[in-house]
Amino acid sequence: MTVIRAILTDIEGTTSSISFVKDVLFPYAHKRLPAFVETHGDTPEVQHWLHEAAKEAGIVEAPRQEVIELLLGWIDQDRKSTALKALQGMIWKDGYEGGDFRAHMYPEVGAKLHAWRADGLHLYIYSSGSVPAQKLFFRYSEAGDLSPLLSGYFDTETGPKREQASYEKIAAAIGEQPGHILFLSDIVEELDAARAAGLRTGWLLRAPLAIPDMPRHPAYADFDAIVL
Numbered sequence: 001m002t003v004i005r006a007i008l009t010d011i012e013g014t015t016s017s018i019s020f021v022k023d024v025l026f027p028y029a030h031k032r033l034p035a036f037v038e039t040h041g042d043t044p045e046v047q048h049w050l051h052e053a054a055k056e057a058g059i060v061e062a063p064r065q066e067v068i069e070l071l072l073g074w075i076d077q078d079r080k081s082t083a084l085k086a087l088q089g090m091i092w093k094d095g096y097e098g099g100d101f102r103a104h105m106y107p108e109v110g111a112k113l114h115a116w117r118a119d120g121l122h123l124y125i126y127s128s129g130s131v132p133a134q135k136l137f138f139r140y141s142e143a144g145d146l147s148p149l150l151s152g153y154f155d156t157e158t159g160p161k162r163e164q165a166s167y168e169k170i171a172a173a174i175g176e177q178p179g180h181i182l183f184l185s186d187i188v189e190e191l192d193a194a195r196a197a198g199l200r201t202g203w204l205l206r207a208p209l210a211i212p213d214m215p216r217h218p219a220y221a222d223f224d225a226i227v228l
């Protein structure tokens with residue numbers, strides 16, 4: 001069995017509950033997005049992402065209000081748009097820093113990340129959430145500030161999570177052979193793509209999900225069940 005030297009983990013459904021993202025983060029961004037665009041819409045970074053969103057939808061000449069409506073619809077659909085995720089991250093910053101919420105972590109995750117790091121493993125995140133949003137997520141988590149444990153973050157600017165090439169790029173960026181990296185996710189298509197790139201995989205099936213008799217990937221109910 002190859003030695004695992006690095007762990008790359010997804011967030012939603014893996015370290016943290018889907019309901020925290022859908023019931024806390026998304027409504028927070030939905031409520032504040034129109035005012036945020038109103039107040040910050042002329043800054044270069046926000047302008048850039050509004051333009052990218054409009055381009056993605058094929059409405060580059062559209063008035064700003066139409067782009068806002070588009071983004072609100074995308075939040076409702078949980079569209080994994082890089083532009084939307086970048087804007088959401090900027091909006092969530094206020095929520096974390098103002099103490100409106102802390103990021104949910106499943107109960108064993110914080111201790112397990114500490115243990116893996118103490119064993120010398122390098123820990124990385126790969127999520128559809130933007131890198132700045134990921135940094136906030138682990139800094140302001142229910143398990144305390146976990147950001148010092150993390151060696152790096154990847155988002156969909158590296159590539160889509162269901163494509164083999166994204167994992168090849170991440171392995172190269174980490175500087176490890178793919179076989180020494182364990183990717184953890186709740187989404188089987190992401191795990192298939194990671195395996196095709198040569199990474200080891202772990203499928204998180206959090207309760208009430210049951211582990212099938214013959215899972216397509218090594219399957220675990222939580223991080224404590226993972227044997228390296």
Ligand SMILES: CSCCC(=O)C(=O)COP(=O)(O)O
Nearest residue numbers: 011012127128129133134137
């Ligand atoms: C870290 S930002 C909040 C999560 C988010 O917006 C998201 O889309 C999570 O997707 P994941 O790839 O972590 O399943």
Ligand SMILES: [Mg+2]
Nearest residue numbers: 010012013186
């Ligand atoms: Mg996920």
